[in-house]
Every structure is written in structure tokens, then in C-alpha cells.
Amino acid sequence: MTPPAYTAMMAHVKQTRALGQVAGLLSWDQEVMMPPNGAGARAEQAAVVEAISHQRRTDPQLGDWLHELEAARLNETEVANVRLTRRSFDRSIKVPMALAEELARTAAHAQGIWAQAREANRFADFAPILTKTIQLKRQEAACLASDGRSAYDVLLDDFEPGMTVAVLQPLLESMRPRLSALRQKISESGAHQPSLQGPFATENQLALARKLADAVGYDWNSGRLDLSVHPFSSGTAGDARITTRVDPDEPLGCLYSTVHELGHALYEQGISDGMDFSPVAHHVSMGVHESQSRLWENQIARSRPFCQWLYPHFIDAFGECGVSDSEALYRAVNRVETGFIRTESDEVHYNLHVLLRFELERDLISGALDVVDLEEEWNTRFLRDFGVSVPDAANGVLQDVHWSVGLFGYFPTYSLGNIYAGQLDQTLRMNIPDLDDQLSTGKTDDVLAWLRENIHRQGSLHAPDVLMQAASGAPVSTEPLLNYLETKYADMFGF
């Protein structure tokens, strides 16, 4: 028998969740649809929804229900919902309203200053507000760290529940030597890497992006594709929208960012199965979310067999444009090049970018690194890891928005996503022995069905590491990812 307190609490939580979805729509609309002069009213609208949400998340009645339910006999789903509600409630009541408001205000302010500083290419313009942001994040972490955890562990936990530096650091750092060696080998191989010749008409890019959505099993009755400055995914299971961007000179940015967002959206479309609005019907972590986007983007859509399927559609959309067969397309979409910008980087360089940010932000939060030394430290470490010197702040320390809006602890989830994706790919290949044959005909429904069952439908029933271990049959490890990368590029570049 479900206790009445559980039913009452779930009704409360359901309404709060619906409000959160409303906030998501306000934000989607702002990025995709809203005319410029709507900004003033939109800020008021978002503020009032956030104020009411905060009030509901800290409602003392929740504390009473939780107290009662933590002593009650409940089934597995109910236990998980109580655990997740407790997590959110504690998170919300421990940070004083005044601090939460100052964090939000500072983030809004700092984002503008960051954008201007990047435009002016001057880190010193951004440094003061970054220092203030870090102080506020430390204060926030102190409120939450009543159990003695370090500030960075607390911040990390917001994005990857249960993750700690003690687990994360060796995991990430173990990747650096093999990735650096691989980077070095590729760069020394001097192999020819085909590049595409345009132009690539916008409508043809979008038509092919839609074809890719069809190919991976995206449900158009539960989503839509639009344009925005930065691609993103948002929404709910029945309304998991994605966006993309189009550069008429370069189609791969559109196509592969679309597949990336499709990976996120497939996860959302698959989470809910009659458990809408409850805490378990929610993605479990940013790392797991990223594992879905990266798996579809890289291990699936950048694979040789998938490129064999893609090739005729690609030629159909753009003409030959410099790639004379599917192998050339495969090499073009897997081009490796040392660059300064994380978001443009290939599979080999990507995690080196993340590693750099992880170590710097960890030290900024602990105080081991001072903001005044950040730019120099960034540049020194970049030269060490990438073998080239950062030319300026815009190509270095000022390139990412994250720190300006207080997203400390977020970067590592990008690499965790890659690591998880490596494990899932290995497991998928064991479970679907003819996967390559399937992909070469554009067949992905076995992949999706496996992910639906082993990842999506699990929602937040288990912690991320438990979920990944259950799905992949092994503890979290970088081996599958590194093996995949080394094998792939050794084959491609012949070393």
C-alpha cells in the first residue's frame, strides 16, 4: 500500500516538475523564436517562474513528507523517488535565498562581461568578476558540504551525482599519456586528410539533418528541429526538441551537431514510460546524458559503416564536393587537427581539452590557483598537452562560457560521457555481433532498443556509476574508449 504521504508528495513534486518544464520552454523560445524586444518581459517571466519553483522546492511540507517516508516501507521506484526528492530538497534549503539570488545575478552579469572580454580579447577584463564568481561558488559549496566533502566534490555532484575528485582525477589523468601519444603519432604520420569543397546549401544541410534524425529513430511526433546560434536539446519525453546551426561553407558542423543533439533527445524520448513528472523519470547525470550524444555522434555516426550508408545521401544533397567515395567521407568526418577551440575539436583532442579545464577549475575552487595566474597557467599547460602555443585569450582561457555562469564541475562530465560511450560501444558490439553490417545499411533500431532498455528507461532509478556498471558489465574504465580511439586512428593513418 502506497502511503498517503507519498501520493501527496508526488503530486507536489509533479507540479514543480511541470513548472521546471515551463522554464525550459521559456528558455527554448528565447533562443529559437523570441523577437529581440521580447527580452525584457521574458526576463520577468523567467524570474517569476524561478521564484515560485524555488518556493516549492523549499516548501517545509516536503521535509515533513520526507521524514515520514524515509521510515516507511516502499517499493524500489518509491524509494528512488524519495531519495531524489530528498536530494533536491536538501540542495535547495541549504543554500540561503540571498546567496542563490546573488549567484544568479552575478552569473547574468558575468556572462555579459565575459562576452565583451572575449570580443576585446582581454582576460584582465573578465578576471575580477570571475574572482567574485569563484568566491560565491565556494560559499555555495560550503553551505552544501555539511558532510565534510571538498568544495569541488560538492559542485561536481550537482552534475554527476556521487562523483568525487578521488575517483575522477585518476580516471581522467590516466588518459593523457595515451591521448598525447596518439595525437603525436597522427601528427607525425603526415597522412592526407580529405576535406570537403562547398558551397553547401542551407536547405540541403537541413534536409540531410532530418534524414539523419529519421535514421537514428528520432520520433518527430515527440520533437522538432530548429535553428539556433548554439545547438542544444531541451524538453520532455513527449516533446524533446533539438536545434542545429548551418554554415554554408561547411556541412559537417550542422550534421554532426545534429546527431549529437539527437543522442540527447533520444535519451529524453526514451526516459519516460508512464512515469512522467516523477523524479526517477529524469536523466540521471550530465555524464550519462553526454554518453548518449557522443555515442551516436562518434561511435555510431563517425563509424566507417555508417559513412558507407551516409555517402550516397551526402552526394545526393551536395554533389561530390571533394569526396570521391565513402572512405573519403569517413576520413573527412574524422579529420584530426590540433586546434585551440574545444567545441571544434576531434575525438583525439577533445578529452585533452577537458582535462585542461578540469585541473584548472579544480585548483581555482580549492585556491591552489589564483585567477590572476589563470591565463598563464592555461597557456603553459596547453603548450605541454597540445604542442602549440595559444595565440590569444579568445583562443584560450576566454573561449568557453561555462565559468562565467558559474558552471564549475560541469566540464568533466564531457569526458565522463566519452568514457561511458566507449564502454557502451564495446557492450553494444558484443550484444549486436553484426552491428557494422546493420550500420552500413543505416539500420540503428537494435542499437536504440538496447539503449532504451539499458539506459533510457532506467531514468534516475540508480546512481550513474551503478547504471553504467549494470549496462556495460564492468566498472567505469577508460580502456574501451582509449582502445577504440587507438584502433580507429591506427587503421586510418596506417601506423
Added chain:
Amino acid sequence: MTPPAYTAMMAHVKQTRALGQVAGLLSWDQEVMMPPNGAGARAEQAAVVEAISHQRRTDPQLGDWLHELEAARLNETEVANVRLTRRSFDRSIKVPMALAEELARTAAHAQGIWAQAREANRFADFAPILTKTIQLKRQEAACLASDGRSAYDVLLDDFEPGMTVAVLQPLLESMRPRLSALRQKISESGAHQPSLQGPFATENQLALARKLADAVGYDWNSGRLDLSVHPFSSGTAGDARITTRVDPDEPLGCLYSTVHELGHALYEQGISDGMDFSPVAHHVSMGVHESQSRLWENQIARSRPFCQWLYPHFIDAFGECGVSDSEALYRAVNRVETGFIRTESDEVHYNLHVLLRFELERDLISGALDVVDLEEEWNTRFLRDFGVSVPDAANGVLQDVHWSVGLFGYFPTYSLGNIYAGQLDQTLRMNIPDLDDQLSTGKTDDVLAWLRENIHRQGSLHAPDVLMQAASGAPVSTEPLLNYLETKYADMFGF
């Protein structure tokens, strides 16, 4: 000195207004963007926003502030804001929550039944829930009519504040003889009325719709144009969006519904001038709103000089398509034809349609007419007013959605809008002597400037009749509209 209670109340009201705008966006998105499977979550989202809005509108704190402020010294704007807040507060607290919820539930249910009944073309299927809806609307009116007003007056007041049957009925009924006579004359004239030959490509219709928006001074930085099943306008001053629909066989539906919605949107874009979110920064009534849409649609965009400007753009978009000069286009966009459907009717028939509905709904609410007799009564009166027999329920009593969703008292505002538009047109022509010359070159900025000053910027500072009298220099009267129609068609059909 502004009393602190005023400042506090305005802050409260501002947040409630922002929430109302959020509800508006949820609804816009649902009509225009949302994928089908988003419906379930959207209903929850809308319900929670409405529940919180209702809570805020009935907050006892509002009553305390109002009590204090109604005895305070305030300036004109403050007095108006207090009056409007009182109106909303009383409206909200007088209807018990249980009744408000049953009204909402019944409306949602009845709309589905109405749609099915219309599909099946059987009024009897819709009659029972219509009877229930009318009973609930009477109960609602009884809660609000503590001052002894009739139920229909109370319902009317929701859409046209201060309007009563005592004023409205003679106004509307005085139109019937002259409109019927005009209808008869046109029908007997047997004059040739040109019609357009298609097809009319969707993208060309939309491009021309956008050109019309430019021509009337629509601010694209504060709005956007999309497609929806039924055209509508929504949003705020900085974000006044419109929609249209496209029929590839017939372009005038798209073009003139666009101008209609543009008229609504220009009003919204012009209302707010640094008084965002306050009650006075709001359209004053549905009649005045409709006056703006109808003025632009008919007196401006269906005028001979505007058609002279439009003609080359029209030919540019569609080729000659059966209209060899601007006079032929003028006659095509002013085609008069007796039809059964209100939304498709011309300027002559439109108010006859509204009159029919007004008298029937007034009698349904008073009890003078029973639902069981409604269809027969509709058909009898239609034959009397239009000279043709209604063939079936879908072309008669079942054609409009309004009654199914409880919108009693709304129909008359369509005719009030036309009456007001007639007065405003007369005044505009006195104030802008060379208006026809201006319109023949597509120049409308003098019109817009006059409307901005005399209507839009006034918001809800004054009651609708006071506003219209101040703008037009005369009490509300049907004379200008009827004179305009008689002159226009006598000239066109040569009688």
C-alpha cells in the same frame, strides 16, 4: 508620494501579469510549435500555471492593499491601476474555486464534443453539454451579479467592461434594416464580381503577407509571423506575435487574415510605453481590440487606394491571376456573397451574423430560449436575415467554437469592433485629409501615429466608451459604419 501599499501591490500584480504572459506563450507554442506528443505534459504545465495565477489573483493581501489605496490620494494612472486591480480581484474571489474548475473542465470536454458533433453534423449530440455549460455560466454570473445586474450583462462585462444589453441591443438592432436593405440591393444588382484564378504558391503568399506587415508598420523586432490552423495574435508589447494560414487555391484568406491579426498586434505593440506589466498597460476591451484589427483589415486594406498600392505587389507575387488592374483587385477583395459561415463573410453580411448570435445567446442565458429549440430558431432567423435556408448544422448552429468553451457575451464585441472602426475611420479621414493619396502609395504611418496616440497608448486608462468618445469626438454610434458601407458598395455596384 506613492503610498508603499501601491508599490507593493504593483510588484505583486506585475508578477501575476508575467505569469499570465507565460500562460500565453504555452498556448502560442501549443498552436504553432508543439509536437503532438507534447500535449499531455503541456496540459499539466498550463494547469499548474493557471492554479498559481488563480491563487495570486485571489490573494487576500490584495484585498487589504485595495482597501487602503481606495482611500488614498493617487494620480490618474494610479487610480486606474487600483480600479483595474479591484475589478480583477472581485471577479476572481466571487467565483468559488470549485465552480471555476468545473467551468474549465466542462469547457475542455464540451469543445471535444462540439468538434465531433460538427463533424457528424448533428446538433443533438452537442445539445446536452451546451445545456450544462449554460447552467454553469448562469451560476458564474449569479456569483458576480451581486449588484443586481442581469446574467448576460455580467458575462458581457468580461469582454467589454461596462457594456450592457440596454446599450448594446438598440445599437446592434438598429443596423439590421440598413444592412438587410444593402444586402438585398447588392444581390439584385447582378453586377459582375471578379474572382481570382490560382494556384497561389505558399511561399509567395507568405512573402506578400510579410510585405503587408512592413506596409502597416509592424515591428519585426517585437513580433513574428508563423502558421497555425486558425490565425491568431498573442503576446506582449515587445513580443506581439501573429499567425496566418495558407490555402494554395485562395490567397485572400491568408492576406486579409494577416492584416486583421496585424491590426491586433499593432495595438499590443503600441500599448506599452514604459508601463509594462501594470493593469493600465493592457487592451481595454475585446471590442476595442477588434476595432483595430477590423480598421486595418477593412477600412484601410480593403480600400480602393490601398488596392492601388497592393496591385503591383500582388501581380509580382502571383502573376495576373484574373485581375487585370487594381480596380479588379479592389472588387475581388470586396466580393459580396451570401454564405452560411461567419468567418468567411464579407463586410455587409458580417454584422448580420453577429446579430443573430447575440440575440440567441442573450435568450439562452436568460432562459427565454431553450437549447432544444436553438437549431430551429437559428435556421428561422437566418432565413429571415439572409434570405437563404441553412442546409445543415455544420453550416449553421454548430459552426462556431465559442459557446462550447463558454464564451457567452463575446460575439457582440465583433460588431462593436466594426462600429468603433467605422467611427475611427471617419475621424482619421478628418484628421488626415490626404489619407487616400497616402494609402495609394502604401503610406500608413500617419494612420498608425494617430492610433498610437489616441487608442494604443491609452491602454486601459479609461473605459472603452470613454476612450472611443475621446478618440472620435462623438458617442458610440453605428452611423459612420453604415454610411461607410452604403457609400462603398453603392459606388462599387452602381446603385
